[in-house]
Amino acid sequence: MGAAEVISNTRNASAGGDKPPLIDIRNLRVTFPSGGAEPKAVLKGIDLAVQPGEIVGLVGESGAGKTTLARSILGLPPSPGRIAGGEVHFEGRQILSLSESELRRLRGRRLSVVVPNPRAELNPLLKVGDQIASMAKIHLGVAGKEARRMAxxxxxxxxxxxxxxxxxxxxxxxxxxxxxxxxxxxxxxCSPAFVISDDATSGLDVTVQAQILALLAKLAAEHGSAMLFISRDVGITAHFCDRIAVLFSGEIVEIAPREPLFLEPAHPYTLMLLAAFSHSPKLRDSWTVPDTDRRRERSAGCQYADRCPIAQPVCRTLRPPLAEIGPGHFVRCYFPVRHA
Structure with missing residues (x-):
């Protein structure tokens, strides 16, 4: 199976067969300038589609590229990063080719973000109601009294x-x-069609965190919004995400519906993530690797090869494709873990 066919199958699985996805990310690449001649690749060809009303989890450790992906979907890669290639199709339009004014009209109205640090997001000099009402005034064009009623x-x-x-x-x-x-x-x-929750509950008390997560899922369903839910905690995604994508070093290494991902994880990195949150010492010990080479970038082969307990020579020389091992279950690994 060729790469183009795999990507097409990945989109079809995520978008419900022939139903067009709400958002369709195609070969998205983001680079940052580095001290060397070549810029550093932070996103290395991301393909991901989300259908209307779907909640997709995106998990991975710090530095994997989760926030870079979230901001690049909106055409705002973190400075000094730049989008080096790829497309983001939203409601049938390639939005990365839109003008800045057209993008601004989409952000907040049809595309929205929930950030992890509300103190930095809110203006300390303005009342809460005025800040919420201003979103309705700007994006929906409603009058002052109506905006405050909506707020x-x-x-x-x-x-x-x-x-x-x-x-x-x-x-x-x-x-x-x-x-x-x-x-x-x-x-x-503004009842956006697509919401990005970028680690929105980090730093909150666990009880409050659970309340916020339940609220987000409930409101997204009531407003008919699809969601990309970004988290470092893979366990959280088990409760309300329809599908989960696992990101490592700027690549999606596994993506699957919720049950197959948790019951039959196939990529060694996914097992390591699950082991990190497991209460079983045996599972944690089995998939714990030394800290050496944790941040090493590979120019060839699998990005996880230097940390993988089952890596073979081919893993260090050839980049594995994203292959389908079950219905809607894709893994980027030459030797995926098999479950009896």
Missing amino acids: LEILREVQIPDPERRMDAYPHELSGGMAQRVVIAMALI
Whole structure:
């Protein structure tokens, strides 16, 4: 099977057969300048499609490229990075070719982001209600009173206690959990078609984290939004993601529906991630590797070869393709783990 056919099959599996995906990322590559002659590749040809209403998890350790992917989908790769190639199709349009003004109209209206640091997102000098209402004014063109009515309604939806009073509160008067709910309200007030949750619950108390995650999933379903849910915690994705993609060193190494990924993980890196969150010492010890070469970039072969406990010579010389091993289950590995 050729690379183009594999990519096509990956899109079809994620988009429900012949149904066109809502967002279709094709061979997306992002580079950063480095001290050498060649720029450093941070995303190395990402192919990922999300269908309307679907929640796709994106997991991987810090530095894998998760946030770079999130921002590049919006045409805003982290500085000084640049999009070196590829396409992002949203609702049938190649949005990376749009002008900046056209992209700005999409961001916040049809494409939205929930960030992990609400304190940095919210203006400390403006009341919460005004900040939420401004999103409706800018993107929906509604008048002041209607915008405030919508802001109050979305505050009720995100279950802010005493929403009428919180409308006139400043960000510093809110707890971390309430500030995160306000950021979710700002992201969803325009009922966007696609929401990116970029590690949105990091730093929150575990009880609050669970509440925010349940709220995000509930509101995305009620607003008819698809979601890319980014997290370093693979266990979180087990609760509400339809499919999960595993990112390592700028490449998707495995992508599958939720049950196959957790019941029959095939890539050694996926097993390592699952072992890291396992309560079983035997599983953790089996898939723990030394810290040596953890950040080494390979110019050829599998990016995970230097950390892989089952790597063979071919793994260090030829880049493995993303191959289908089960319905909708793709893995980038010459020797995927088989389960009895």
